[in-house]
Amino acid sequence: MNTKKLFSSIFSITLLLILFTGLPGCKKSEGKKIGFLYSSNITIRFNKESKFFKERAEELGAQVVIDHAADNDAVQYEKAIQMMEEGIDLLTLIAVNINTAENIVKEAKARDIPVIAYNRLIANSDLDVYISGNNDELGKDMAGYALKQRPSGNYVILNGDRFDRNAVELMESIDKTLKPHIDAGKINILYKTYIENWNPDHAAHELNQFMKANPEPIDAIISGFDGLSVACIDVLEKYDLAGKVIVTGQDAQIESCRRIVEGTQHMTMYHPLKEIAYKAAEVAVDILNGEKLDKKHEISYSNNGFKDVPTIQISSIPVTKKNIDEVLIESGFYTREEIY
Incomplete structure (x- = not known):
C-alpha cells in the first residue's frame, strides 16, 4: 500500500469513528432539554435549587427550562404537558400533590420521557429516580x-x-x-x-x-x-x-x-441545597446518557405503591446559634450581613 492510500485509509477510519462515537470531548447530553417543574415559590429553597440544578446541568451540556405551579396541582399538570409538548427529554418534578402527580408521570412515560421525583415521592407511579433528604x-x-x-x-x-x-x-x-x-x-x-x-x-x-x-x-x-x-x-x-x-x-x-x-x-x-440540586442534575444527565446509576451513585429504594423506586438520599445538618456561622456563612450559603 502506498503512502497516499495509507493516508486515505486512516482518514476514512477516523471519519467513521467520529461518526459513531462523536467528536472528542463531545457530551452525549449536548442539546438535550430537561424540565424542572416545582410546586411553588412559597418554599424559598425550591427557587434556589432550581437555579443550582440548571447551573450544573448546563455545565454538563444539557438545557434546562424552569417553572413552578403556584401550589396548584391542576396548573402543574398543564405546565408539565406544555413542557413535554415543547420537547423536554426528561422531567424533574417537585409535586404539588404526590397523588394527583401520578397523572403527570403517566403522560411522561407514554412519551418515553424519564421522570425524577425531587424531594417528594410521587405515589403509584413509574418513576425513574427519587432524590430526597433523610x-x-x-x-x-x-x-x-x-x-x-x-x-x-x-x-x-x-x-x-x-x-x-x-x-x-x-x-x-x-x-x-x-x-x-x-x-x-x-x-x-x-x-x-x-x-x-x-x-x-x-x-x-x-x-x-x-x-x-x-x-x-x-x-x-x-x-x-x-x-x-x-x-x-x-x-x-x-x-x-x-x-x-x-x-x-x-x-x-x-x-x-x-x-x-x-x-x-x-x-x-x-439541607445542602447546592449539593442536592447538583446531584439531581448529574443523575438527570446520567439518565439521558444511558448510564447505569448504581455504578456512579449510592442507591437505596423507596416503595411508592407501584414499584421500588431507586432513591438517592442526602443528609441534612442541624443548625443552632452555636454553629450558624460555621454551617451557613463559612459555606457561602448566606453572607453575615444577610443573617445579622
Missing part, C-alpha cells in the same frame, strides 16, 4: 434537639401536609423519638396536627386557636418547616412567649436564621 434522620435531629432543651414538659407538633410523604415519614420519626419519653411520663403531647400545603397562615391559625382554648403552658413546638416556625413565633409573641418556648424548623430559610440569632427560634435543619 426524613428519619430529620425527625430524630429535630425531636432530639427539643428533648435536650426541654427533657420534660408539654409539646406541640405542627407538621407539613398529610398528603406529602415527607411529612408522614417525618412525623413517624418524631413520634418514634419521643415515644420512650412519653411512656416514661416526661413528655406530654398537648396537640399534634398536619398543616395543609405546609401553609404558614394555617399553622398560625391552628396554634392561635389551640392557645386560646388551652391554658396549659407549652414548652416546645416541633415545627416541620421554617415557614411554619416563623408563623408560630408570631403567635407566641402575642402571648409574650417568644424565645421562652423551644421552636424547631427545617430548610434554613433566612427569616428563621435571623430568628435563631435573636433567640426566638432555636434550630433549623439545613
Whole structure:
C-alpha cells in the first residue's frame, strides 16, 4: 500500500469513528432539554435549587427550562404537558400533590420521557429516580434537639401536609423519638396536627386557636418547616412567649436564621441545597446518557405503591446559634450581613 492510500485509509477510519462515537470531548447530553417543574415559590429553597440544578446541568451540556405551579396541582399538570409538548427529554418534578402527580408521570412515560421525583415521592407511579433528604434522620435531629432543651414538659407538633410523604415519614420519626419519653411520663403531647400545603397562615391559625382554648403552658413546638416556625413565633409573641418556648424548623430559610440569632427560634435543619440540586442534575444527565446509576451513585429504594423506586438520599445538618456561622456563612450559603 502506498503512502497516499495509507493516508486515505486512516482518514476514512477516523471519519467513521467520529461518526459513531462523536467528536472528542463531545457530551452525549449536548442539546438535550430537561424540565424542572416545582410546586411553588412559597418554599424559598425550591427557587434556589432550581437555579443550582440548571447551573450544573448546563455545565454538563444539557438545557434546562424552569417553572413552578403556584401550589396548584391542576396548573402543574398543564405546565408539565406544555413542557413535554415543547420537547423536554426528561422531567424533574417537585409535586404539588404526590397523588394527583401520578397523572403527570403517566403522560411522561407514554412519551418515553424519564421522570425524577425531587424531594417528594410521587405515589403509584413509574418513576425513574427519587432524590430526597433523610426524613428519619430529620425527625430524630429535630425531636432530639427539643428533648435536650426541654427533657420534660408539654409539646406541640405542627407538621407539613398529610398528603406529602415527607411529612408522614417525618412525623413517624418524631413520634418514634419521643415515644420512650412519653411512656416514661416526661413528655406530654398537648396537640399534634398536619398543616395543609405546609401553609404558614394555617399553622398560625391552628396554634392561635389551640392557645386560646388551652391554658396549659407549652414548652416546645416541633415545627416541620421554617415557614411554619416563623408563623408560630408570631403567635407566641402575642402571648409574650417568644424565645421562652423551644421552636424547631427545617430548610434554613433566612427569616428563621435571623430568628435563631435573636433567640426566638432555636434550630433549623439545613439541607445542602447546592449539593442536592447538583446531584439531581448529574443523575438527570446520567439518565439521558444511558448510564447505569448504581455504578456512579449510592442507591437505596423507596416503595411508592407501584414499584421500588431507586432513591438517592442526602443528609441534612442541624443548625443552632452555636454553629450558624460555621454551617451557613463559612459555606457561602448566606453572607453575615444577610443573617445579622
